[in-house]
Amino acid sequence: MSAENISFYPKNNGGVTDEQVKMWKAKHRKVVEVELQDDEETHVGYFKRADMETLAAANKLGKTDEIKAANALFENCWLGGSPLIREDASLKMAAVGQLNVLINGVTASIKNL
Secondary structure: OOHHHHOOOOEEOOOOOHHHHHHHHHHHOOEEEEEEEEOOEEEEEEEEOOOHHHHHHHHHHHOOOHHHHHHHHHHHHEEEEOHHHHHOHHHHHHHHHHHHHHHHOOOOOOOOO
16 A cells, blocks of 8 residues: 555544644643554554653563563553554554654764863
């Protein structure tokens, strides 16, 4: 299925409104929308950035159980969206993959003064 076809399918975002997204952004500063395509279904979830406590918990869990670590990251960053993302393991893991991109998407540089 090509990316051009995705827009033809209705998106399930769990009834999240633009106003709700604005409120989340005011509270959390950074909010991302993750769009997941599953055959003819498009599911949308909204996530905030992980805080240090969430990253520490996911890191600790990841040493013994990567699935539990992924679930901790997902649950602590989830703001709302299609309920199927929380219920379907494949959708959830695809969303977690995008959360990892969010975490690693910040760039930094250092300058010797």
